[in-house]
Amino acid sequence: MEQQDKIWDDLTGSDYKYGFVTDIDTETIPKGLNEDIVRLISQKKGEPDWMTEFRLKAYRHWRTLSMPRWAHLDIPEIDFQDIIYYAAPRTKPKYESLDEVDPELLATFEKLGVPIEERMLLAGVAVDAVMDSVSVKTTFKETLAEKGIVFCSISEALRDYPDLVRQYLGSVVPYTDNFFAALNAAVFSDGSFCYIPKGVRCPMELSTYFRINAAGTGQFERTLIVADEGSYVSYMEGCTAPMRDENQLHAAVVEIVVLKDAEVKYSTVQNWYPGDKDGRGGVYNFVTKRGMCRGENARLSWTQVETGSAITWKYPSCILAGDNSVGEFYSVAVTNNHQQADTGTRMIHLGRGTRSRIVSKGISAGQSQNSYRGLVRVSRKAEGARNYSQCDSLLIGDRCGAHTFPYIEVDNPSAVVEHEATTSKIGEDQLFYCNQRGLSTEDAVGLIVNGYAKEVLNKLPMEFAVEAQKLLSISLEGSVG
Amino acid sequence: MERSLENRWIERYRAWAATRGAASVPLLEAVRRKALEAFERLEIPAKGSGHGDRYHYTDLRTAFAGEYRLATEAAPASATDSDSLPIQGHRIRLLNGGCGEKTLTRLSNGVIFGSLAAAARQEPSLVERYYDTLTDPQDVFSAMSALWMQDGVFVYVPTGVEEPLPFVIEDEVGDGGEALYCFARHLFVFERGSAARLVWDHRSRGEASTLKCGTREVSVGEDARIEMVELYRLSAQAVSVSGGYVRQARNSRFESLSASFNGALLRHDLTVMLDGCGAENRTDGVMLAGEAEKFDYTTDIRHHVSDCTSSEQFKSIASGEGTAVFSGRIYVAPDAQRTNAYQQNNGLILNTGAHVYTKPQLEIYADDVKCSHGATVGQLDPEAIYYMRQRGISLQEARRLQMYGFVREVLGKTRIEGLAEVLEAMAVDKIDRL
Numbered sequence: 001m002e003q004q005d006k007i008w009d010d011l012t013g014s015d016y017k018y019g020f021v022t023d024i025d026t027e028t029i030p031k032g033l034n035e036d037i038v039r040l041i042s043q044k045k046g047e048p049d050w051m052t053e054f055r056l057k058a059y060r061h062w063r064t065l066s067m068p069r070w071a072h073l074d075i076p077e078i079d080f081q082d083i084i085y086y087a088a089p090r091t092k093p094k095y096e097s098l099d100e101v102d103p104e105l106l107a108t109f110e111k112l113g114v115p116i117e118e119r120m121l122l123a124g125v126a127v128d129a130v131m132d133s134v135s136v137k138t139t140f141k142e143t144l145a146e147k148g149i150v151f152c153s154i155s156e157a158l159r160d161y162p163d164l165v166r167q168y169l170g171s172v173v174p175y176t177d178n179f180f181a182a183l184n185a186a187v188f189s190d191g192s193f194c195y196i197p198k199g200v201r202c203p204m205e206l207s208t209y210f211r212i213n214a215a216g217t218g219q220f221e222r223t224l225i226v227a228d229e230g231s232y233v234s235y236m237e238g239c240t241a242p243m244r245d246e247n248q249l250h251a252a253v254v255e256i257v258v259l260k261d262a263e264v265k266y267s268t269v270q271n272w273y274p275g276d277k278d279g280r281g282g283v284y285n286f287v288t289k290r291g292m293c294r295g296e297n298a299r300l301s302w303t304q305v306e307t308g309s310a311i312t313w314k315y316p317s318c319i320l321a322g323d324n325s326v327g328e329f330y331s332v333a334v335t336n337n338h339q340q341a342d343t344g345t346r347m348i349h350l351g352r353g354t355r356s357r358i359v360s361k362g363i364s365a366g367q368s369q370n371s372y373r374g375l376v377r378v379s380r381k382a383e384g385a386r387n388y389s390q391c392d393s394l395l396i397g398d399r400c401g402a403h404t405f406p407y408i409e410v411d412n413p414s415a416v417v418e419h420e421a422t423t424s425k426i427g428e429d430q431l432f433y434c435n436q437r438g439l440s441t442e443d444a445v446g447l448i449v450n451g452y453a454k455e456v457l458n459k460l461p462m463e464f465a466v467e468a469q470k471l472l473s474i475s476l477e478g479s480v481g
Numbered sequence: 482m483e484r485s486l487e488n489r490w491i492e493r494y495r496a497w498a499a500t501r502g503a504a505s506v507p508l509l510e511a512v513r514r515k516a517l518e519a520f521e522r523l524e525i526p527a528k529g530s531g532h533g534d535r536y537h538y539t540d541l542r543t544a545f546a547g548e549y550r551l552a553t554e555a556a557p558a559s560a561t562d563s564d565s566l567p568i569q570g571h572r573i574r575l576l577n578g579g580c581g582e583k584t585l586t587r588l589s590n591g592v593i594f595g596s597l598a599a600a601a602r603q604e605p606s607l608v609e610r611y612y613d614t615l616t617d618p619q620d621v622f623s624a625m626s627a628l629w630m631q632d633g634v635f636v637y638v639p640t641g642v643e644e645p646l647p648f649v650i651e652d653e654v655g656d657g658g659e660a661l662y663c664f665a666r667h668l669f670v671f672e673r674g675s676a677a678r679l680v681w682d683h684r685s686r687g688e689a690s691t692l693k694c695g696t697r698e699v700s701v702g703e704d705a706r707i708e709m710v711e712l713y714r715l716s717a718q719a720v721s722v723s724g725g726y727v728r729q730a731r732n733s734r735f736e737s738l739s740a741s742f743n744g745a746l747l748r749h750d751l752t753v754m755l756d757g758c759g760a761e762n763r764t765d766g767v768m769l770a771g772e773a774e775k776f777d778y779t780t781d782i783r784h785h786v787s788d789c790t791s792s793e794q795f796k797s798i799a800s801g802e803g804t805a806v807f808s809g810r811i812y813v814a815p816d817a818q819r820t821n822a823y824q825q826n827n828g829l830i831l832n833t834g835a836h837v838y839t840k841p842q843l844e845i846y847a848d849d850v851k852c853s854h855g856a857t858v859g860q861l862d863p864e865a866i867y868y869m870r871q872r873g874i875s876l877q878e879a880r881r882l883q884m885y886g887f888v889r890e891v892l893g894k895t896r897i898e899g900l901a902e903v904l905e906a907m908a909v910d911k912i913d914r915l
Contacts, residue, residue: 070530072844378858380833395848399815404843407537410858413830422853423845 032081035059038186041086045155045189048162058175058185065179071313071342072371072403078284083249085187085220143203149233150195151206154222157193164195168226172255172292172319180251180286180313184220188253191222196231196262205461207236221252227262229295234265236464248273250309252287260295260322267460268316269468271308279338279367282310289316293325293351301328302345303459305468310339315373317346320354320382327356330456334472335368335400344374344405349382349415358389361453364400371403378415385412391421394452396445486525486546491517494628497551506601509630512613516627523621532619538806538838539748539777544692544720551629552577552656552663566682568899570649573634576686577654578665578695580632591639594648597668600635607637611670615698615726617752622724623696629664633695636669636679640702643676647897650679654693654719655686667697673730676706678897683744685716696724703730703757709737710895712904715744717772724750729789731757738895739766740904741776742911752781755789762791767888769908770803770835771915777806782824784817787847793824796891798884799835800915808840811854815846824854829861829887831915884912 029040038059042052067075144151150161157165175185196202227233237254250272258264266289275282285308291300302316318327329345347356356376364370370393378385393402404421426448434444450457453472457465494517526532528540565572571586571594580596585603587593593600601608616623634650654663671677685691701707715721721744729735741747753762768776782791797805807826828837841854861883869879885908892904 070534393843393845395845395850398818398848400848401844401846403845404841404854405534406839406841406856408837408839408856408858410828410830410837411833411835413832413835413860415830415858416860417856417858419839419841419856420853421841421843421855423843424851425848 029084029086031084033059033083033085033187037085041187041189044086045158047155047158050166051158054170054175055186058182059187061176062179062182062186065182068179071373072369072405073311073313073340073342075284075311078249080183086189147200147203148197149200149202150193152193154188154191154193154224157224161193161195164226165193165224168224168255168257170255172257172290173253173288178288181253181288184222184251184253184288188220188222191224191252193223194225194233194235196227196233198228199230201231202233205234205236219248219250219252223252223254225254225256225264225266227256227258227264229259230261232263234461235267236461237266237268248283250283250285250287254287254289254316256291256300258291258293258295258298258300258325261297262295263299264291265301265303265461266291266316267464268302268304268306269464269471270304270306270312271471274308274339275310275337277337279310282339283308285309285312285314287314289314290319291317291327292319293322293327295322296324296351298322298325299328300326301330301459303330303456304332304343305456305460305471306331306333306341306343307471309341312339312341312343314343315345317348318356319348319350320356321350323351324353325351326354329356329358329360330459331360332363332453332456332468332472333360333370333372334363335365335370337366337368339366339368341369342371342373344372346375347377347387349376349378349385349387352381352383353385354382355386357387358391359455360389360391361456362391362393362402363396363449363452364393364402365396367399369401369403371405372421373405375407375409376417376419377409378412378417380411382412383414385415387415387417389419391419392452393421393423394449395423395425484524486542487520487523490545490625491521493551497629506598506605508601508605508609508612509598512627513630515613516624519618519624520621520628523619523624525621535750535779535808537808537840538804539746539775541722541748544722544746547660547690547692549660549662549690549692552579552661564684565651566649566680566900566903568647568649568680568897568903570647570680573636573648573650575632575634575650575652575665577656577661578631578633578663578693580634583632585635588644590642590644592642592644593635593637595635597633597635597666598631600637600668604637607670608635608668611698611700612666612668613698615700615728615754616696616724617726620696620724620750622694622722622750626664626666626694626696626724630666631664633665633667634669634697635667636677638671638675638677640672641674642672644678647678647680650681651684652681653684653686654691655689655716658687658689660690662692662694665693665695667695669697669699671699671701671705671707673702674704675702678708679710680897680900681709681711683711683713683715683721685714685719688716688718690718691716692720692722694722697726699725699727699735701727701729701733701735704732705730706734707736708896709735710740710897710900710904711738712740712742712907713744713747714742714907715747717743717745717774719744720746722748726752726754727762728754728756729760729762732759733757734761736763736894737765738891739778740892740907741766741768741770741778742907743774744776745774747776749778751779752783753791754783754785755791756785758786758788760789762789764791764793765891765894766795767891767908768795768797768805768807769888769911769915770797770799770805771911772801772803775804775806777808780809782809782811782822784811784813784820784822786814787816787818787820789817790821791823794891795826796828796888797826797837798829798831798887798912798915799837800831802834804836804838806838806840808838808842809854810842810844811852813845813847813850813852817847818849820847820850820852822850822852826854826856827887828856828858829884830858831860881909881912884915885909
């Protein structure tokens with residue numbers, strides 16, 4: 001027992017491995033938010049008029065909204081006028097080769113374990129590295145271009161493919177959607193844009209690394225993925241932030257449009273700075289992610305491993321509009337120390353024969369609060385819709401909380417919806433069994449936690465699965481060994 | 482939020498208070514004053530995520546917006562016996578929240594039951610010890626019911642007494658053709674080691690629109706064993722908003738079963754506080770919502786201390802334009818270790834236009850717990866229907882059998898003699914109309 005207590009103690013003692021600040025000149029604008037700032041951001045990015053108008057409309061709408069308070073989170077007051085809404089690394093905006101990239105920037109990625117070159121060579125991954133707000137490096141673009149795939153920063157897309165962007169931007173997450181989506185629409189600095197043409201199967205995993213760097217700057221990423229008819233893409237997103245004392249706000253929006261017979265897999269590994277042991281600092285992660293399966297047989301799958309952030313407010317959702325479309329949500333959320341997470345999904349069944357599946361695994365340790373919140377809605381017209389949800393919570397230590405808030409709304413008589421949830425701690429008997437077979441308690445906890453999360457980790461692309469497993473270990477370090 | 486509705490109710494209250502004599506009991510008046518203060522700052526909840534998300538699917542603001550007459554001192558209740566449940570027991574009759582003659586019955590074993598107003602007059606120290614001690618100060622409906630209450634049910638079972646006969650509460654609402662509001666507060670005190678069973682029959686008199694709002698407090702002493710069964714068979718114009726607060730002491734057992742058969746809008750709020758180690762709670766229910774009926778059962782099972790057990794099972798069927806809502810929360814406080822909690826909700830949806838909403842929630846702050854919930858929404862099993870039809874059973878009968886089997890599992894749980902049969906007969910009757 002004593003040994004176990006020590007392990008729980010150790011577990012809260014794990015320090016953030018990615019805490020460092022890169023000394024690169026960043027170009028920022030004054031603190032605060034008003035119409036002029038919105039115009040300034042738009043102007044700095046050289047955007048067309050309709051885009052400036054879009055931002056202003058969003059800003060005006062945002063002003064009428066107030067912070068959502070319904071989540072099971074204790075969110076301190078945020079002064080939105082005390083945030084710098086734009087920061088761009090003050091280096092040349094474009095690079096032809098890696099040599100031109102600021103070596104310090106490259107070193108940062110190195111520390112993060114984002115081996116651009118290695119990935120280029122070994123994994124065959126095109127990395128669109130986003131540091132603070134402007135996309136600095138896009139690789140493999142030519143290979144992708146041959147297939148007609150567009151993979152670039154959203155600002156480039158606004159310049160090169162304005163019609164595509166205009167057609168889809170805000171079509172899944174309108175700026176009126178919620179407080180943070182409105183804020184994002186008003187001030188988003190950059191992000192990724194991806195278009196897969198008809199019938200094209202993207203030959204490699206697309207990946208973006210997000211990173212918050214300049215102190216006191218919010219990160220407002222906007223990602224837009226459009227998978228045209230019969231196409232396929234697997235998209236990976238990973239996030240880390242250096243150690244910072246004050247809280248940083250991250251309010252991203254991800255929109256995915258999946259057309260007929262297309263398939264999109266979106267995987268996230270999120271390990272923003274979670275704050276220290278006493279709950280100081282850490283990133284506020286208020287993200288709106290939503291995909292729409294527009295056409296028949298469209299498939300969208302969200303997989304997320306959430307280990308970071310002081311506060312997470314995130315519900316990757318699927319609107320299943322096309323007949324026989326499929327939505328999936330696989331999630332592992334780990335909270336430790338004073339972290340709070342309220343995360344889950346929404347599956348909105350609109351089309352006939354739509355199916356969805358939710359597997360959520362929560363792990364709470366320390367004094368953290370971890371909530372699953374999910375909605376399954378079957379509308380009147382969704383004949384034969386089917387949903388299965390499973391939400392498990394694992395408690396490590398007696399000071400943390402694990403909560404489950406599912407909402408099931410069925411308006412169609414042919415729908416079948418099932419939901420199951422369990423909450424428990426690691427069984428003494430399981431530990432005892434492992435101990436008997438010569439495993440230390442630490443190894444046993446590691447084994448059990450990994451086994452518990454396996455169902456979700458298996459859904460991650462290979463490159464990510466390894467990293468995710470590593471992250472799980474770091475997050476629960478001490479108990480997992 | 483604009484408070485015009487609340488202000489209208491406050492005006493209504495002041496007008497009524499001016500006409501009332503000083504005849505009332507000081508104890509009830511003291512709570513009434515407190516309730517007025519509370520009501521002046523509380524609001525009648527609109528549908529939505531406010532108020533801890535308790536009113537996500539049900540709009541009660543509209544229900545309280547009608548221009549109904551407020552049922553005041555009711556004519557002596559002479560309950561119509563034709564509808565009475567064929568159950569042996571001590572009868573307590575209510576009409577529009579009033580107990581008629583306001584009398585108390587005292588049994589030789591020390592059991593007291595009857596009118597709460599009479600009890601407040603005759604047993605002030607007993608009532609004072611328990612009245613308005615369990616309600617949530619944020620609960621607007623308990624404040625409203627305390628504010629307008631004329632009377633209500635009072636049942637007291639002293640230490641160690643096991644009352645063999647069930648208490649049968651015949652609770653009628655409606656008075657000829659007039660639309661009315663009525664409010665009541667009820668108090669149940671079961672002392673240490675006592676045992677009792679109660680049946681609460683909610684009925685309508687006539688077809689007029691009514692809104693009944695009542696709050697009950699149930700105090701369950703150490704080792705006490707209590708069973709309470711409620712059935713709602715109100716008219717198609719009747720709204721019922723009922724709140725219940727149950728506090729259980731060490732090793733006590735409280736079982737409740739609620740059957741919602743008829744009513745325009747039935748909203749139940751049940752809060753169970755497991756305050757003594759080893760307490761056991763079972764909360765079950767059946768909702769059969771057809772036509773435009775809306776039934777909403779919201780529970781909050783609060784494990785405040787360690788080693789308690791709770792289980793919930795709710796089954797709902799919705800047809801026509803009917804809506805069945807189950808919204809349950811299991812709360813496990815920090816240090817409430819070795820909690821065992823289970824929650825299950827199964828819904829059947831029979832046709833387009835009907836709605837089944839379910840929101841089973843777990844909120845857990847202790848680690849050595851076994852908590853789980855399951856929820857399903859589906860339809861009648863076509864294979865089972867096919868099987869029955871092959872054996873010569875008509876489609877209608879096969880469907881009926883399956884629905885009957887579905888709800889019977891819950892209705893059959895009562896141990897009150899003869900009651901399960903009565904409930905099942907009512908269920909069959911309702912199923913035929915679904």
